[in-house]
Amino acid sequence: MNEQLLQPTAKPARTVVPIVPASGSAHGYVPGQPDELLTRIGPGQPCGELLRRYWQPVAASAAVTRRPQLIKVLGEELVLFRTGNGQVGLLYPRCMHRGASLYYGKVGADSIACCYHGWRFDTEGHCLGQPCEPDNGRFRDKVRQPWYPTEERYGLVFAYLGPLDKKPVLPRYDILEDLAPGEFHETSVGGWGATRDETFAATPHVPYSWLQMNDNIMDPFHVQVLHSTFSVVQFAEEFAVMPSVEFTRTPNGSQAVAKRVLDDTEFSRITSYFFPNVMSIPGTDVSDGRANRISWVVPVDDTHYVQVLVARTATAGVFGTMRWKGKAWGEMTREELQDSPNDYEAQASAGVLSLHSEEHLGTSDRGIVMMRRMLKEQIAVVAEGGDPLGTSFDPGQPVISVPAGHFFRPLDKA
Numbered sequence: 531m532n533e534q535l536l537q538p539t540a541k542p543a544r545t546v547v548p549i550v551p552a553s554g555s556a557h558g559y560v561p562g563q564p565d566e567l568l569t570r571i572g573p574g575q576p577c578g579e580l581l582r583r584y585w586q587p588v589a590a591s592a593a594v595t596r597r598p599q600l601i602k603v604l605g606e607e608l609v610l611f612r613t614g615n616g617q618v619g620l621l622y623p624r625c626m627h628r629g630a631s632l633y634y635g636k637v638g639a640d641s642i643a644c645c646y647h648g649w650r651f652d653t654e655g656h657c658l659g660q661p662c663e664p665d666n667g668r669f670r671d672k673v674r675q676p677w678y679p680t681e682e683r684y685g686l687v688f689a690y691l692g693p694l695d696k697k698p699v700l701p702r703y704d705i706l707e708d709l710a711p712g713e714f715h716e717t718s719v720g721g722w723g724a725t726r727d728e729t730f731a732a733t734p735h736v737p738y739s740w741l742q743m744n745d746n747i748m749d750p751f752h753v754q755v756l757h758s759t760f761s762v763v764q765f766a767e768e769f770a771v772m773p774s775v776e777f778t779r780t781p782n783g784s785q786a787v788a789k790r791v792l793d794d795t796e797f798s799r800i801t802s803y804f805f806p807n808v809m810s811i812p813g814t815d816v817s818d819g820r821a822n823r824i825s826w827v828v829p830v831d832d833t834h835y836v837q838v839l840v841a842r843t844a845t846a847g848v849f850g851t852m853r854w855k856g857k858a859w860g861e862m863t864r865e866e867l868q869d870s871p872n873d874y875e876a877q878a879s880a881g882v883l884s885l886h887s888e889e890h891l892g893t894s895d896r897g898i899v900m901m902r903r904m905l906k907e908q909i910a911v912v913a914e915g916g917d918p919l920g921t922s923f924d925p926g927q928p929v930i931s932v933p934a935g936h937f938f939r940p941l942d943k944a
């Protein structure tokens with residue numbers, strides 16, 4: 531992979547405005563188009579290169595074993611495995627000899643061996659042996675299997691797909707640190723509406739653009755409609771009250787504070803967004819206190835993403851399945867989904883790539899506007915050779931404080 535070929539240009543995408551006949555008739559209407567700048571995430575794409583400057587979770591640690599697996603992340607197919615001595619490898623899958631896939635490789639103590647002629651590669655792509663060649667390969671030091679760095683934390687495997695000289699420190703979040711006795715990290719890799727692809731069995735994929743889910747982070751108003759009053763109460767009755775919301779930029783992203791007055795109490799729900807695709811959204815009950823979870827919206831390719839979550843908990847099953855009339859989402863009929871739609875129905879029905887130039891954003895979309903503006907600003911920073919928001923190269927960087935949570939305050943009745 532030639533780094534020269536991967537320099538993003540951040541040219542503003544041309545926006546096609548939909549054409550609406552003066553009469554308002556659907557006859558003659560010409561649809562709009564997706565925001566190309568924010569939805570194209572492959573190598574060399576401006577947003578793809580921005581997202582590559584951050585560590586992305588790619589699998590649960592427990593799922594990474596000596597059996598090689600294919601994964602897809604940011605439009606790239608890669609092979610993921612754990613060596614016998616515990617190191618995680620993430621390699622370009624086509625063997626540097628003659629292209630057989632390392633998916634069929636055999637993992638040993640320190641390397642993966644290709645099934646075809648046995649070339650062995652360690653987790654940084656060094657070729658350790660070429661058994662069909664004299665002296666186990668006289669030019670083996672001259673070949674390298676393309677590789678990516680990985681790190682494990684909070685029960686997840688993180689990968690860094692950007693330029694090696696720009697690799698930031700993997701961030702820590704205070705709500706996931708210093709577990710109390712009996713607590714552990716519970717993880718979930720998938721997301722609402724995810725399906726398992728036979729080829730990429732390790733990573734379920736949700737079949738629409740990452741941006742549609744990322745938008746949802748700073749959209750506290752839909753909780754009042756979609757989840758509380760449109761059909762049944764999907765979360766908690768308190769959310770049926772329309773909130774007043776304050777969106778603010780923070781040093782590493784933004785936050786939404788949704789306030790509701792419940793009798794003589796003010797209920798504040800704080801959602802934290804850490805640029806570019808990390809969030810802390812409090813759980814769906816209204817228990818008092820700080821949030822216990824962080825999640826990432828990781829693009830699989832332009833039209834799929836996977837949501838990766840981790841929570842601190844003392845009880846297993848924190849990401850329980852939501853049920854409607856006793857049925858899990860996958861068991862509901864089409865009519866039942868119409869009667870009680872959820873995030874998947876709302877977001878997937880906008881299309882695998884929503885037509886952003888058709889949107890009419892209102893005051894309730896201020897958080898989304900802020901977030902998309904930050905993405906465009908930071909795409910330009912990367913294109914100009916800078917380091918984007920929130921990246922740190924200091925191993926001693928402070929743990930990130932997460933303000934998210936549910937907080938109650940008695941109202942002064944005087």
Ligand code: FES
Binds near residue numbers: 625627646647
């Ligand atoms: S193709 Fe991999 S060792 Fe020959």
Ligand SMILES: [Fe+2]
Binds near residue numbers: 746752753757873
């Ligand atoms: Fe939602």
